[in-house]
Amino acid sequence: MIHATPLRVLANIIACLLLSVIFLTLPAVMAARAAVTIQEVRSAGGITAWLVEDYTVPIVAIRFAFPGGSTQDPVGKEGLANLMSGLFDEGAGELDSDSFQERLDDAGAELSFSAGRDDFYGSMRVLADQRPDAFDLLRLAITMPRFDQGPVERIRSQIVAGIVAGARDPDRAAQVAWSRAIYGDHPYARRIEGTEATLASITRDDLRTQHRRLFARSKLRIGVVGAIDAETLKVELDRIFGDLPAEPELSPVDRADLKLGQEIGIDYDLPQTSLRLAYPGIERKDPQFFAAYLMNEILGGGTFSSRLFEEVRERRGLAYSVGSTLVNNEYSSALVISTATRSDRAAETLEVIRREVARMAAEGPTEAELAAAKKYVVGAYAINNLNSSSSIAATLVELQLDGLGIDYIERRAALINAVKLDEARAAAERLLSAEPAVMVVGPVAPRGG
Numbered sequence: 001m002i003h004a005t006p007l008r009v010l011a012n013i014i015a016c017l018l019l020s021v022i023f024l025t026l027p028a029v030m031a032a033r034a035a036v037t038i039q040e041v042r043s044a045g046g047i048t049a050w051l052v053e054d055y056t057v058p059i060v061a062i063r064f065a066f067p068g069g070s071t072q073d074p075v076g077k078e079g080l081a082n083l084m085s086g087l088f089d090e091g092a093g094e095l096d097s098d099s100f101q102e103r104l105d106d107a108g109a110e111l112s113f114s115a116g117r118d119d120f121y122g123s124m125r126v127l128a129d130q131r132p133d134a135f136d137l138l139r140l141a142i143t144m145p146r147f148d149q150g151p152v153e154r155i156r157s158q159i160v161a162g163i164v165a166g167a168r169d170p171d172r173a174a175q176v177a178w179s180r181a182i183y184g185d186h187p188y189a190r191r192i193e194g195t196e197a198t199l200a201s202i203t204r205d206d207l208r209t210q211h212r213r214l215f216a217r218s219k220l221r222i223g224v225v226g227a228i229d230a231e232t233l234k235v236e237l238d239r240i241f242g243d244l245p246a247e248p249e250l251s252p253v254d255r256a257d258l259k260l261g262q263e264i265g266i267d268y269d270l271p272q273t274s275l276r277l278a279y280p281g282i283e284r285k286d287p288q289f290f291a292a293y294l295m296n297e298i299l300g301g302g303t304f305s306s307r308l309f310e311e312v313r314e315r316r317g318l319a320y321s322v323g324s325t326l327v328n329n330e331y332s333s334a335l336v337i338s339t340a341t342r343s344d345r346a347a348e349t350l351e352v353i354r355r356e357v358a359r360m361a362a363e364g365p366t367e368a369e370l371a372a373a374k375k376y377v378v379g380a381y382a383i384n385n386l387n388s389s390s391s392i393a394a395t396l397v398e399l400q401l402d403g404l405g406i407d408y409i410e411r412r413a414a415l416i417n418a419v420k421l422d423e424a425r426a427a428a429e430r431l432l433s434a435e436p437a438v439m440v441v442g443p444v445a446p447r448g449g
Helices: 006-032 080-085 097-107 128-143 149-166 170-183 196-200 204-214 230-241 289-301 307-314 343-363 367-385 389-401 408-417 421-432
Strands: 039-042 048-053 059-067 110-115 119-127 221-226 263-266 272-280 322-328 333-342 437-441
Touching: 039 230, 048 230, 048 389, 059 128, 059 389, 080 110, 080 149, 080 204, 097 128, 110 128, 119 128, 119 389, 128 230, 149 196, 149 204, 170 263, 170 272, 170 437, 221 230, 221 389, 272 343, 272 421, 289 307, 289 322, 289 333, 289 343, 289 367, 289 408, 289 421, 307 322, 307 333, 307 343, 333 343, 343 421, 343 437, 367 389, 367 408, 367 421
Parallel strands: 048 221, 263 437
Antiparallel strands: 039 048, 059 119, 059 221, 110 119, 272 333, 272 437, 322 333
8 A cells, every 4th residue: 555645635635625615605605696507518539428617626527437337237137237336537648546646635635436227437526727737637548558466355345345235224125125026027127236146256357348338439428617718728628538449349238117017025133114105207308397397396205395205204203304205317217206104003004095196186286286396396496406527527417418499407397397286287197097006115015095
């Protein structure tokens, strides 16, 4: 292990403190901005990024996504993408793990990678004057990861340790059972982190092959925020990503057929029982999406103002929290309700939830509820999605992945305010009339309502 000199340690501490101050003050700065101006930047090599220039603070944040996450793991090698995500700062090019991380510390940069179900993400934050050195390390990590055996074994062992620990966690066991029951033999049913057996089968050649298959230019989505202009970014895009293959080698993935209308019981001797219900969802590009989104806000999405919160917590004290959310993946969508309650009141809680869902399906929201939901959903967007350079960069990438257009942030309020009451009621009937999948984790067996 290479140890930093006292001067380097002091310099790193100062750089980290400076970054911390900047990142803590940036949300207030961003919130004060009247609008986010997004530019589409296209490099000479044909690489496209969305850019928000901001020189208020001297930092640059970049976020990017390659299509193909854990759904691209070969059968028998589940966990491959997740394992790979932990290795990009463990050596690249001529730099072994210690040398790479020392250089990263010298640049004062934050670098991270993660594998989702559908996409593989990466991000970096760095002070603007350290950008050239930091972006050079990012280029090495993306184009020439080493996958040395030592780091591979270390990261693999860390993941396995998490799997072993998770086997004793009722919530983790329940999530695994839920995915298998809901998704059947679809890749979404598999564990992103893999299993002890599948991880043991992964070789360095598997990592190299998966890197070559997923990391390509044509479907790459990039968001950049901060103290960098468009012309400089064009050059950096080609420098960082230009050596990647043109096209990814993705295996086709079918849409998931959700297995609703079933009851899943996970028997644990716990003082609390967890409940989860899944109903049909709605795709992000569906014309009724915002009608469904607002309806869900009224049903359970609003933390302290929803019907479920009022009926389950406020009136009956059955749970500390209860909520619903629209889950949108590339190959499936669902509306999911979840809560936890005392085991002796689980049946009552489930009955209350199902009754409120049935009422929403039959009657839909009221005009007053819809107006309040619109006001909140419009106002909360900037707080939740535009409150820091990193969150803005992430939002830019997600907008590209969803195909919503570079002017979406400008159009969003009008789209929400255009939703009519009969549309929200139609969305409620469409999503909530089906018999849900119900999972009960605890000593109370699931039962119909």
